[in-house]
Amino acid sequence: MKKAFISYSHHDWDRAARVSEALKAIGWSPFLDKERLAPGSAWRTTLKTELGLADLLIIVLTIEWLSSDFTIAELEAYVKAARRASKERVLIIPLEFDGVIEKDYLIPQLNGVHIVKGAEELNHDELRWILFCGINSCPPGPPGDWEERGSKVKTTEIAAPEVPKSRPLNPAERLRLEQEIDHIKSPQRIREIAWKTLGREAELPEDPKIAWYKLIRMVSELGLSERLCKAADVDYELLFGPSGSSEES
Amino acid sequence: MSRMIDAAKFIFVVGTPGAGKSLICHELEKILKGNDFKCSRHGDYPFLQLLYKTDMDSDCHDRFKSDPKSEFVVLDQSVYDKALELVYDNILKNARGSRTIKIIEFSRPRYDTAFLYYTLEALGQSVIVHASASIQVCIERNERRKAMLEARLKGHYAAQVFGEDPDVHYVPPSVMSNFYAKDEEEDQRRSRDQKMVLSLMPARSYFCLDNSADDKDAFTATVRQMAEDELLPLLERGESYEAYYYRRREQLRGTMESIALETSATQETEQLALR
Numbered sequence: 001m002k003k004a005f006i007s008y009s010h011h012d013w014d015r016a017a018r019v020s021e022a023l024k025a026i027g028w029s030p031f032l033d034k035e036r037l038a039p040g041s042a043w044r045t046t047l048k049t050e051l052g053l054a055d056l057l058i059i060v061l062t063i064e065w066l067s068s069d070f071t072i073a074e075l076e077a078y079v080k081a082a083r084r085a086s087k088e089r090v091l092i093i094p095l096e097f098d099g100v101i102e103k104d105y106l107i108p109q110l111n112g113v114h115i116v117k118g119a120e121e122l123n124h125d126e127l128r129w130i131l132f133c134g135i136n137s138c139p140p141g142p143p144g145d146w147e148e149r150g151s152k153v154k155t156t157e158i159a160a161p162e163v164p165k166s167r168p169l170n171p172a173e174r175l176r177l178e179q180e181i182d183h184i185k186s187p188q189r190i191r192e193i194a195w196k197t198l199g200r201e202a203e204l205p206e207d208p209k210i211a212w213y214k215l216i217r218m219v220s221e222l223g224l225s226e227r228l229c230k231a232a233d234v235d236y237e238l239l240f241g242p243s244g245s246s247e248e249s
Numbered sequence: 250m251s252r253m254i255d256a257a258k259f260i261f262v263v264g265t266p267g268a269g270k271s272l273i274c275h276e277l278e279k280i281l282k283g284n285d286f287k288c289s290r291h292g293d294y295p296f297l298q299l300l301y302k303t304d305m306d307s308d309c310h311d312r313f314k315s316d317p318k319s320e321f322v323v324l325d326q327s328v329y330d331k332a333l334e335l336v337y338d339n340i341l342k343n344a345r346g347s348r349t350i351k352i353i354e355f356s357r358p359r360y361d362t363a364f365l366y367y368t369l370e371a372l373g374q375s376v377i378v379h380a381s382a383s384i385q386v387c388i389e390r391n392e393r394r395k396a397m398l399e400a401r402l403k404g405h406y407a408a409q410v411f412g413e414d415p416d417v418h419y420v421p422p423s424v425m426s427n428f429y430a431k432d433e434e435e436d437q438r439r440s441r442d443q444k445m446v447l448s449l450m451p452a453r454s455y456f457c458l459d460n461s462a463d464d465k466d467a468f469t470a471t472v473r474q475m476a477e478d479e480l481l482p483l484l485e486r487g488e489s490y491e492a493y494y495y496r497r498r499e500q501l502r503g504t505m506e507s508i509a510l511e512t513s514a515t516q517e518t519e520q521l522a523l524r
Contacts, residue, residue: 042477042478044481044482045477069486073485073486170470170474171470171471171473171474171477172466172467172470174473175466175469175470175473176466179466205282205283207282209279210279210282210283213279213280213283214283214284217283217477
């Protein structure tokens with residue numbers, strides 16, 4: 001299932017939740033920080049990782065979004081990660097709510113990106129249709145038809161059950177895992193393990209020590225450390241106790 | 250809206266020889282590169298060397314004395330501050346517009362005058378990371394380095410000597426003696442003063458990491474926690490002077506409270522020993 005990151009200001013939670021529902025309805029897996037961040041987790045790293053993994057960035061564009069440094073930083077990080085991963089398309093769909101933003105935004109990353117105006121007025125099916133068109137680069141047609149077309153967009157795609165996640169590792173545990181694993185020095189082998197763990201290619205530095213640091217931190221935040229251990233033939237339970245436990249070190 | 254200070258881009262790693270500076274630098278380098286930062290490591294030694302060579306070339310022998318074992322011995326302590334001036338002129342001043350994070354490692358018995366030449370702009374973009382350990386522990390580690398180097402000189406254990414240890418710089422007793430006082434009490438007072446002086450510097454942030462326990466992994470994990478939770482955000486974005494002030498005020502209060510706690514704990518131990 002493809003991943004979408006929803007960038008929004010916390011004032012606009014309801015709007016972000018509406019967008020999230022519409023995305024789920026067309027078979028996407030949206031990331032909303034409020035829903036996915038575990039209390040006390042290292043939110044900055046998780047957000048950065050999720051932005052790197054996302055195939056689509058939806059912006060809930062409001063005055064609050066424009067005045068927050070964090071949301072703009074999310075946009076910058078998404079564009080940077082997408083370019084670095086040499087993605088064919090840097091897919092951004094800005095949905096303008098409120099209709100109060102009249103002037104140019106002076107945000108270089110949004111230069112030339114079509115902004116969907118009046119998103120507040122769209123009902124669930126219309127919003128679904130607009131998102132579907134944005135993702136598939138097709139014109140939405142006359143607004144009068146959006147609701148009907150939106151209702152016909154494939155909704156039968158059922159999300160695959162999520163892989164059980166392991167708890168995030170603390171720095172001492174990550175260090176232990178690094179020490180356990182850093183006899184693997186071949187960049188090719190490290191990339192292969194990354195592929196098996198993340199299900200996609202990860203951009204990793206050549207230096208194996210730095211590559212392991214980066215990969216382990218990334219998978220720990222994503223709750224995939226157990227899967228990484230399996231891919232690298234390391235006994236997870238021996239290192240950190242039974243799966244899902246919260247051993248303190 | 251208040252003026253913004255740029256994101257930090259200089260990290261000064263300071264502390265007594267043997268306190269764990271090189272381990273911190275090594276780990277910070279890994280963390281920064283693993284988080285897509287470019288970074289480079291520097292020290293003040295090349296600048297001390299430059300001053301020594303310049304003095305020797307001009308037949309001036311007031312500040313340095315040639316030494317067959319350690320190249321030179323410093324006679325005039327002010328050259329240490331001069332070397333830090335050169336660090337400022339050559340590393341910090343030239344870094345305008347650069348996005349590379351510079352990690353600068355150096356060691357002084359006192360830091361009162363170390364940053365005298367530095368502008369507020371430069372310090373505002375600098376973070377001080379202080380490796381702290383009791384002088385006894387530092388001396389023991391230094392002696393261990395000596396043993397390792399001697400083993401290496403015998404030609405037997407080169408791999409063990411340089412294996413995983415980030416640094417095996419042995420500091421000769423003539424230099425090491427500058428770092429300790431006549432008794433333990435005085436050593437503790439000096440250590441507290443060092444923390445206070447460094448925390449009072451108008452740097453962007455000050456982190457004091459205790460490496461007294463001889464546990465390399467635990468210390469590395471502490472460095473990692475500090476770097477990921479507190480240092481990286483400072484390197485990623487600027488902040489307003491107000492935000493900087495309130496954050497530092499809290500940090501300074503925390504440092505002072507921990508120093509006070511440390512002092513009272515020491516006094517209690519002494520009283521118990523007397524009983």
